[in-house]
Amino acid sequence: MAEALVKICGLQDVEVLKSMKRLPLDYIGFVFAPSRRRVTAEQAALLAAELSGWETGKAPGAAGVFVNPELEELQELLAVVPLEVIQLHGQESPDYCREVKLAFPQAKVWKALSVAGSGQAEGAEGQSIVDSYAGTVDALLLDTYDPQGSGGSGRTFDWGRIPLFRQAAARHGLPLFVAGGLHPDNVGELLRDYSPDGVDVSSGVESSGVKDIAKMTSFVERVKQS
Structure with a gap:
């Protein structure tokens, strides 16, 4: 199996980003x-400028996380920030994802799917949802259902549901990322147990709300050694 990809999300500080340049991030x-x-x-433009000169070789790609953005918002932002990935974390429909993909061919489109109770995507319904996004996105990301829709809950979901989504994603050749409550x-x-194509972490590598280089290093090492 290919080595899992790693995304660290929620960067805000240039100095913190500089401290991460030895980490093999994707x-x-x-x-x-x-x-x-x-x-x-x-x-974000200042932060993205720091991605050049990464010490481990290929610089990580810049991903932008959005919740139900308007196309105009995306247009204005991508004119300033060279994003490699547009990550849609709201209730964006397959048709809207297709619009984004056509409007911004230079970027990949990832769609986050909510997993947990309250009738959210799971089981056969989850597979059907994966099928509906086939051909409209470049990757899918599973995250814990957040009723506030803020783009990330920081809590894990029932990982036992991953195989159904993974099977459905694999049928369409879609990489599957997992987020939600991950930490070193x-x-x-x-x-080891579920073999996602990639992982996405934010609060799990923070201390007191600030990215912690020791936790980030430990997280990346655990991924790359798995």
């Missing part, structure tokens, strides 16, 4: 949705 995430980690286009002490178990 993606760095900037949050543009309402959140305490939200950054402006101008802040549980990511190895996730990779």
Whole structure:
């Protein structure tokens, strides 16, 4: 199996980003949705400029996290920030994802799917949802259902549901990422038992709400050793 990809999300500080340049990361995430980690286009542009000269070789791609954005918002932001990934974390429909993909062919489109109770995507329904996004996105990301829709809950979901989504995604050749409550002490178990194509972490590598280089290093090491 190919080595899992790693995305660290919610970067806000240039100095913190500079401290991460020795980590073999695949993606760095900037949050543009309402959140305490939200950054402006101008802040993100400064952060994205730091992605050049990465010490481990290929620089990580810049991913922007959005919740139900208007196309105009995306247009204005991508004119300032060179995003490699547009990550849609709201209730964006397959048709809307297709619109985004056509409007911004230079970027990949990832769609987050909510997993948990309250009648959210699971089982056969989850497979049907995966099928509906086939051909409209470049990857799918499973995250814990958040009733506030803020683009990330920081809590795990029932990983036993992953295989159904993975099977459906594999049928369409879609990479499957997992997020939600990940941290250095549980990511190895996730990779060993469920083999997602990638993992996405934010609060699990923070201390007192700030990205912690020791936790980030430990997280990446656990992923790359799995």
